[in-house]
Amino acid sequence: MYFPEDEVRELFNMLVDASPGAEMLCEVTTLRLVERHKKLDSQRERIVPSQWGVKTGEEIEGFNPKIKFITEWTTSITIKTGEKKAKIRLTRELSGRIVHLKLQS
Numbered sequence: 797m798y799f800p801e802d803e804v805r806e807l808f809n810m811l812v813d814a815s816p817g818a819e820m821l822c823e824v825t826t827l828r829l830v831e832r833h834k835k836l837d838s839q840r841e842r843i844v845p846s847q848w849g850v851k852t853g854e855e856i857e858g859f860n861p862k863i864k865f866i867t868e869w870t871t872s873i874t875i876k877t878g879e880k881k882a883k884i885r886l887t888r889e890l891s892g893r894i895v896h897l898k899l900q901s
Contacts, residue, residue, distance in 0.1 A: 801848045808859045816901030825849040853895030866896040
């Protein structure tokens with residue numbers, strides 16, 4: 797993810813305080829993908845490097861006891877070449893995730 801982990805934790809804590817009872821969807825990056833980007837970054841410059849990631853969205857519960865993990869979805873991509881479309885499911889370690897969270901009051 798683009799911001800340092802401590803700043804993201806602080807943001808989640810502010811969201812819990814400001815929006816008790818709310819639900820949210822957020823996109824997260826996996827640790828494996830961050831590591832892979834770091835290897836690629838040595839070969840080329842990235843405008844905004846990923847600084848950290850999670851193994852699963854459940855780890856976000858550890859940011860604040862009022863955050864409850866509901867579920868997550870692995871993202872996929874669609875590649876269009878000419879007339880054909882191919883939907884590719886990325887491996888779980890290399891794909892982004894959409895995480896559904898509940899902010900408890």
